[in-house]
Ligand SMILES: NC(=O)C1=CN([C@@H]2O[C@H](COP(=O)(O)OP(=O)(O)OC[C@H]3O[C@@H](n4cnc5c(N)ncnc54)[C@H](OP(=O)(O)O)[C@@H]3O)[C@@H](O)[C@H]2O)C=CC1
């Protein structure tokens with residue numbers, strides 16, 4: 001997130017879907033944090049759009065309640081709250097009703113005048129995906145995109161459900177907004193430690209020389225969740241883990257880890273390098289899917305002693321559903337740097353822990369010769385802990401204190417959020433969108449290539465429902481997911497593997513400084 005507050009322009013922010021879950025849990029708390037932490041040192045106004053028949057006063061109470069419940073900061077009171085709340089207005093209409101956009105336009109213009117705003121307009125689509133295109137078109141046809149300032153469209157996931165639908169949606173919104181005005185959200189890109197991957201890779205001379213197939217044995221990316229389908233069955237049962245997590249968040253993490261250093265730290269230079277990873281990502285034919293990808297669905301079991309239903313017993317899920325709630329895959333990036341390095345990814349619901357981690361496993365030394373009487377030397381691992389306990393861990397081997405020359409695995413650990421909570425992903429992303437920095441939003445070609453990778457997998461599974469394995473709630477996925485690595489003589493690393501090691505904490509300000517300091 002940039003800190004150039006003086007460059008933040010005034011703007012009006014229209015949120016479609018302002019009475020919905022996303023706005024309540026993420027958007028209002030994010031705006032509030034930016035405001036309270038003085039990241040929004042500019043004049044702004046917010047207009048909420050929804051169908052609920054409420055007025056602006058009731059809307060402000062809704063916003064207040066959402067902040068009280070979901071903000072990481074405490075709610076301010078008195079005049080301070082009133083000043084913030086006064087920026088919020090609400091208009092109720094059905095976004096499919098073209099005629100109603102004239103009223104929205106009048107409200108936007110009135111608020112711009114009242115607040116002396118410069119005509120910059122940001123539109124956020126926190127509504128069902130089937131309405132994205134309709135709203136974008138209506139914004140243009142009503143003249144709302146016709147402004148003397150800039151205009152930007154922030155669009156939520158899912159961006160299509162396959163390549164064809166994503167392309168059709170893109171064509172539709174392109175008629176109203178240029179590519180550089182479209183901010184496609186992938187909230188994983190707003191996470192502190194996902195953004196930190198680039199810095200750790202490109203600002204440390206010790207890692208970059210090793211970042212290739214000569215030194216890296218394999219890469220593992222895990223995004224496990226303890227939650228189940230919750231109340232999202234109508235969406236999730238049609239999407240499944242492949243579309244819900246792999247097409248976007250998992251592949252974005254693959255891109256961040258595997259991209260080449262960009263020629264400049266500029267948005268398009270960075271995105272160009274990410275796209276090259278997607279171009280080099282090996283696509284599987286329908287026949288190859290089985291050998292590289294495992295899918296599973298949870299059956300009843302327990303997490304931490306608490307019992308949970310199986311996926312098919314969940315409310316609103318088709319009792320014969322073959323939707324996957326877990327995916328594990330072995331990927332390859334067919335380029336010079338990554339040839340023959342397997343990239344294992346796995347994601348699933350109702351697993352033992354909520355955890356997102358990237359593990360870089362380095363190749364082993366000729367260990368049979370040195371320091372390894374017991375043949376149990378651990379490989380070096382570099383772990384990006386995306387969440388929880390943000391940070392990095394470097395796992396090494398060292399001599400155990402004492403006289404018996406025993407070697408023990410040790411961990412060096414840096415904690416990113418021990419001193420202070422990190423900003424929420426949505427804070428970071430909203431801030432960047434206001435500044436016009438789209439680095440951590442997805443460009444159309446990234447999305448398109450991700451769908452082209454996903455579609456044949458989906459097709460293969462649709463033809464072969466038997467490829468769905470079961471896993472018990474509270475486990476690390478079906479046995480086939482473990483076999484995927486065992487066949488290669490490898491194993492998944494999980495949080496508990498490294499937490500058990502003796503850990504040395506890395507400090508933010510090391511003792512070793514240059515003399516002049
Ligand atoms: N919730 C989340 O955590 C996440 C959501 N998303 C995405 O964000 C988007 C919104 O999700 P979410 O907030 O959960 O959905 P909700 O169903 O909770 O909210 C939908 C919102 O859209 C409004 N709306 C629906 N239809 C219309 C219409 N015809 N005209 C005007 N307003 C309408 C609703 O207004 P009203 O209720 O007043 O009718 C409500 O404000 C989706 O695209 C979803 O995929 C993405 C990631 C996470």
Ligand SMILES: O=C1O[C@H](COP(=O)(O)O)[C@@H](O)[C@H](O)[C@H]1O
Pocket residue numbers: 225244245356
């Ligand atoms: O986009 C989504 O992400 C969440 C997981 O996000 P996280 O920030 O909590 O890791 C996932 O639960 C949801 O199914 C998916 O739509």
